[in-house]
Amino acid sequence: MRLRQLFFISACLVAYVAFAHGHNDTIRVMTFNLHAGHDASLQQIGLLIKQYQPDFVALQEVDQNTRRSNCPHQNNRDFITELAYFSGMQGLFGPTIEFSGGYYGIGLLTRHQFADVHNIKLPHPVDRMEQRGLLEGTFILADGDTVMFACTHLEAFDSVSRAAQVPFILDHFADSAHPVILAGDLNASPDDPVIGLLTAQWLDSTPGDFTFSVKDPREKIDYILARPKRAWRTIDSQVIPVELSDHYPVIATLVLTRD
Secondary structure (H helix, E strand, O other): OHHHHHHHHHHHHHHHHHOOOHHHHEEEEEEEEEEHHHHOOOOHHHHHHHHHHEEEEEEEEEEEOOOOOOHHHOOEEEEEHHHHHHHHOOOEEEEEHHHHEEEEEEEEEOOOOEOOOOOOOOOOOOOOOOOEEEEEEEOOOOOOOOEEEEEEOOOOOOHHHHHHHHHHHHHHHHHOOOEEEEEEEOOOOOHHHHHHHHHOOEEOOOOOOOOOOOOOOOOEEEEEEEEEEHHHEEEEEEOOOOOOOOOOOEEEEEEEOOO
């Protein structure tokens, strides 16, 4: 079956569920590690995002005005501004480090009005490791309901750092007044203890398919999670098999049930 046909069937199912459950909110979410734009143009990435029509996108390895010797076609580019333009969405950037004449970090794209945004530094217990962040926003949906959407990119090369970062995230959202969706590259497979900590409290809305690396997929490390666990239901999810990065993008449709 063609991808376009699958997308149409998925959209019909989402519409039916939204109708059947009345006022419940249906939210489409994507997460995508961009590999700092090494493998594609920003236009290609932005148009892919536009094709899937997400409400929110979590982006990792995002540059702003950097100059990478191994990625000259992206030099001096403002990734979030250009991706917002090509996707038809609003963009928010969360720098985590100064890098190569500019900034490097994470970002969000959204179709919804935001009430506030915070760029939060995650615990950094090992000095030689990169500073990581959590970019979160409070968003007003079309029907007036409020949700939080957040993006993160956990440490890739040190389990001690991840073991500090995940409890921080759990504590940070424990008393949230609004339902939360967290998406990003967590650099941990489903059997990693830190993922177990998250999925004990959060709904994992991603399929079991591998997301990294596109040349030889062997790991699932990209996630879309939602809390409170009982308040959300996953309608569909898929790993998108495109080679625009070293990660595959992941997309999921969730319903906020309020059960």
